[in-house]
Amino acid sequence: MKISLEETAKELSERNIRPSIQRVRILAYMKENLCHPTVEKIYNDLHPEIPSLSKTTVYNTLNLFLAAGLVRMLNIEENEIRYDIVMKTHGHFKCESCGEIFNFRINIDDFPADDLNGFTIKDRDVYFKGVCPKCRKEKVKEAE
């Protein structure tokens, strides 16, 4: 899906974030790529379009978006952070075989967590790990 850069710039302005070329393009990129990209992937994909782009800018911008509540951080990988622009609460499943990260609907807000009476809950993350259907089928084939 192609996202309007003007719309995206306006969205940033409304949040009092100055809409620089880099910020607008990174935000638009996040809206077009819902695959939970890493900083590395964002940088590699945008670098051809914005030759001057620095990886530091991608880091800075993501941290800025994070503080502004525009993106959420996924700590599902051991070594690197992924980002998600879908802010509505949902779960993430990581396939240990192909590495893909799937979204799934889950009513985590309704969860009874009686042990947390008196706690202020700001973020809820649900991470599942295992094998996706496609990889499972391939494994069955291999076993034959």
Next chain:
Amino acid sequence: MKISLEETAKELSERNIRPSIQRVRILAYMKENLCHPTVEKIYNDLHPEIPSLSKTTVYNTLNLFLAAGLVRMLNIEENEIRYDIVMKTHGHFKCESCGEIFNFRINIDDFPADDLNGFTIKDRDVYFKGVCPKCRKEKVKEAE
């Protein structure tokens, strides 16, 4: 709580893991310290007792325990891994103010995740973040 080293050694033997001094002490440490310690903390706490201990050994041993299903990995911090010897499914709450990580009971296995039909789920992690009751009270005081 003081954990028997003989019992711990036997437990390792039963899993075909040779019970070296380092492994036994690290496993006993995990049973005595349910605070989700990092490699750094485990090393710092055990180093006085085992002067020859290397941090590499702590890393190797935790990875060994992980593969053997003796401990679980917590990815609740952005930069470093924590370990938990309590294998029964439960949630983790991290206080953004004091950094403490609390356990809470949650029936995650019963969760309806219809989007995951056909997926093989091996691990379920639930991470909540916010402010613990103690820190919340302190903040109220500060505001006065």
Next chain:
DNA sequence: AAACAAATTTGTAATCATTATAAATTAATA
């Protein structure tokens, strides 16, 4: 027990994601 082989531990170096820093560039203001 001595000799040999395998497993484990250890110290050091390498890797790699992220952050710190300061100069360079761009945008806003006077």
Next chain:
DNA sequence: TATTAATTTATAATGATTACAAATTTGTTT
């Protein structure tokens, strides 16, 4: 236009984790 503030950029530093090979310990065979 001159001045100032914000942003971007390149480079260096940080820090957790892993790779590696030598040293040590443990187990097995003569």
